[in-house]
Amino acid sequence: MLRFIVRRLLQMVGVVIVLSLLVFIWLRSLPGGTVSAMLGDRATPESTARLTKQLGLDQPLWVQYGRFVKRVLSGDFGLSTGVLPGRDALDLFLSRMPATIELSILALIIAVAAGIPLGYLAARRRASTLDNLSIVGSLVGVAVPVFFLAFVLKYIFAIQLGVLPVSGRQSTGLDATRVTGFFVLDGILTREWDASWDAFKHLILPALALSSIPFAVIFRITRASVLEVMDEDYVRTAESKGLATSTIRSRHILRNALLPVITTIGLQTGGLLVGAVLTERVFSLGGVGDALATAFTLRDYAVLQVLILAAAVTFVLVNLVVDILYAVIDPRVRTR
Amino acid sequence: MTETIENVQTQANRNEALLSVRDLRVTFQRHGEKPFVAVDGVSFDVRPGETVGLVGESGCGKSVTSLAIMGLLPRRGVKVEGEVDFQGTDLLRQSDDQMRDRRGRDLGMIFQDPLSSLNPVVPIGVQVTEVLERHRGMSRKAATPVAREMLDKVGIPDPERRLKDYPHQLSGGMRQRALIAMALACQPRVLIADEPTTALDVTIQAQILALLKDLVEDTGTALVMITHDLGVVAGLCDRVNVLYGGKIVERGDRHPLFASPRHPYTVGLLGSIPRLDGTRGERLTPIPGSVSDNLPWDSACAFAPRCPNAIEVCREARPELLDDGGGRWLRCHNPVENPLEVTR
Numbered sequence: 001m002l003r004f005i006v007r008r009l010l011q012m013v014g015v016v017i018v019l020s021l022l023v024f025i026w027l028r029s030l031p032g033g034t035v036s037a038m039l040g041d042r043a044t045p046e047s048t049a050r051l052t053k054q055l056g057l058d059q060p061l062w063v064q065y066g067r068f069v070k071r072v073l074s075g076d077f078g079l080s081t082g083v084l085p086g087r088d089a090l091d092l093f094l095s096r097m098p099a100t101i102e103l104s105i106l107a108l109i110i111a112v113a114a115g116i117p118l119g120y121l122a123a124r125r126r127a128s129t130l131d132n133l134s135i136v137g138s139l140v141g142v143a144v145p146v147f148f149l150a151f152v153l154k155y156i157f158a159i160q161l162g163v164l165p166v167s168g169r170q171s172t173g174l175d176a177t178r179v180t181g182f183f184v185l186d187g188i189l190t191r192e193w194d195a196s197w198d199a200f201k202h203l204i205l206p207a208l209a210l211s212s213i214p215f216a217v218i219f220r221i222t223r224a225s226v227l228e229v230m231d232e233d234y235v236r237t238a239e240s241k242g243l244a245t246s247t248i249r250s251r252h253i254l255r256n257a258l259l260p261v262i263t264t265i266g267l268q269t270g271g272l273l274v275g276a277v278l279t280e281r282v283f284s285l286g287g288v289g290d291a292l293a294t295a296f297t298l299r300d301y302a303v304l305q306v307l308i309l310a311a312a313v314t315f316v317l318v319n320l321v322v323d324i325l326y327a328v329i330d331p332r333v334r335t336r
Numbered sequence: 337m338t339e340t341i342e343n344v345q346t347q348a349n350r351n352e353a354l355l356s357v358r359d360l361r362v363t364f365q366r367h368g369e370k371p372f373v374a375v376d377g378v379s380f381d382v383r384p385g386e387t388v389g390l391v392g393e394s395g396c397g398k399s400v401t402s403l404a405i406m407g408l409l410p411r412r413g414v415k416v417e418g419e420v421d422f423q424g425t426d427l428l429r430q431s432d433d434q435m436r437d438r439r440g441r442d443l444g445m446i447f448q449d450p451l452s453s454l455n456p457v458v459p460i461g462v463q464v465t466e467v468l469e470r471h472r473g474m475s476r477k478a479a480t481p482v483a484r485e486m487l488d489k490v491g492i493p494d495p496e497r498r499l500k501d502y503p504h505q506l507s508g509g510m511r512q513r514a515l516i517a518m519a520l521a522c523q524p525r526v527l528i529a530d531e532p533t534t535a536l537d538v539t540i541q542a543q544i545l546a547l548l549k550d551l552v553e554d555t556g557t558a559l560v561m562i563t564h565d566l567g568v569v570a571g572l573c574d575r576v577n578v579l580y581g582g583k584i585v586e587r588g589d590r591h592p593l594f595a596s597p598r599h600p601y602t603v604g605l606l607g608s609i610p611r612l613d614g615t616r617g618e619r620l621t622p623i624p625g626s627v628s629d630n631l632p633w634d635s636a637c638a639f640a641p642r643c644p645n646a647i648e649v650c651r652e653a654r655p656e657l658l659d660d661g662g663g664r665w666l667r668c669h670n671p672v673e674n675p676l677e678v679t680r
Contacts, residue, residue, distance in 0.1 A: 019679070034578045212625035232452065232454070232465060233447060233449060233452040233453040234452065234453055234454055234455040235452065236408065236621075237447060237455075237515070237518075238455070239408055239439070240406055240408060240439055240440065240444075240445040240447075240519070241434075241439060241466070241467045241470070241518060241519075242436045242437060242438065242439030242440035242441060242470060242471065243436075243440070243466060243467070243470050244436070245436075247466060247470070251455070251458060251462075251466070252458070253456050255455075255457050255458070256455070256456070256457055259457075271346070329457060330456070330457055331456070331457060331459075331502040331504070331505075332456060332457075332502070332504050
């Protein structure tokens, strides 16, 4: 198992190297550029040339990439030119990251906690009202754009009913101590329960909006997988042994049916990042997704590079965890 | 010995039977389709320590019969009628929960494909102990030595290690032994074996059959053996029921039945297996046609279209299962009078 993990981590290094090159070249081949984004309408040929030289953008690409790699190896990802001009790009990412992680984790918890039980029930009661309703619900979940759902949720629960906050990560009047930057966690660590609860309430609506697609996918896969496993011979064997329904459900059906679901959850992390860009915008959460969108508009190369590489590393790490989990559940993978 | 055994069994000794299936009828009803009768009035008895065979081609209703006895058929779309008497209780009138209590405790079952019949992600040991935990109220810890003993009893070497193994780490024969250990863990009175050797190598088949035979003789378990393989029947069963189209067409004790099969279908089954003592180059005689050529039983003999002995009456009237006076039961208008000289 250890060898497996080490091998995967080494693979990840390869992925990051290749991706860094691709991102580097790809970003610089986009129309427009940092300089025109920074100078805007006031750009003159002289000022453009000066800034280009100052940023080192007049050098050939491979020289630029060489410099970039050299600096990155010493932990320097460059300075932001657009999102927060002059701020260290890595710093900026680290300060934005907690909001996104909190949001994604809660969204994933909602998606899993709703998707798996509903998927199981829908399969057990195939063609029932519950089954049909959940299928329609999951279709809506996939089809409705995340930002639209975010707006609708915000309008109903925050603006009309006023039961949940409209935007931000925490109420402004609150004097909360910062420890990790994860506001919910900070409140727990410092025993400032009201601060924690307040931060949590700020997360509910965005997390609900963000969870819609992963929920729908997890629900669908669970349902299909349970339907398949229910017809397996070993479930009939379990029945022939007269086992309790609960044992058959957990040990014989779900344990096997969850294998494809776990893989799906790993793959959903990519989609979560895309969704985070939109939900963070709508709810002004100031997370990584929000920064990513701004950085793109302003061609903030340094920030974009950090964010995209971080996203790739996260994706690979999450899927590594998924593979380990898979091996824990399925002995056939372990011995291979 | 063959003179009266069937009479005695169905009349006076009926109470002695451990499991008594009476007029079992299973109908599948799909929405918008014609109901399909898979098992059509099947009756047979099994006594303690006895092995009774249900033999026939695929689709003859033998597996459905076993699932009906176990209460494993789905409720929706399936109608089960008749009576399955087990120690004075009609199993078909039991609730789901009552049957759940009986399965694994009073009735055990083993299946055809040992690999797919075992849960791939649960260790063998747990799959044995879970039966004991459920029916004997034992803890996992208390059940483990019993499970080890069971694995040892069914001939699995190094049972201590095998308890922790997963199904994919066992050979085909081991897996079937493990399944047998699970089915017998609570010492059920009746064991139903549905094609237990079909997926195994011939050498392993013989071992598994010998094991089943020993276990049945040692414990007095009644064994219902479901198979298409007459070799299995010849080696194991005390009595044989030959099924065709959901009905029993011939029944008799093993030796007389093999020596002088009288139903043309049984004759056909015996004629279509190769024999070691036959003449070299001798051709096998297959039964022409397939099960799909069946006539409905209500106004004819279902086997008539494939039957070399068919006469006019076979297509006009349904034959009944009748005692020929010599312990043999036949459902045939025109049985074979001078059966092949088979001397098994």
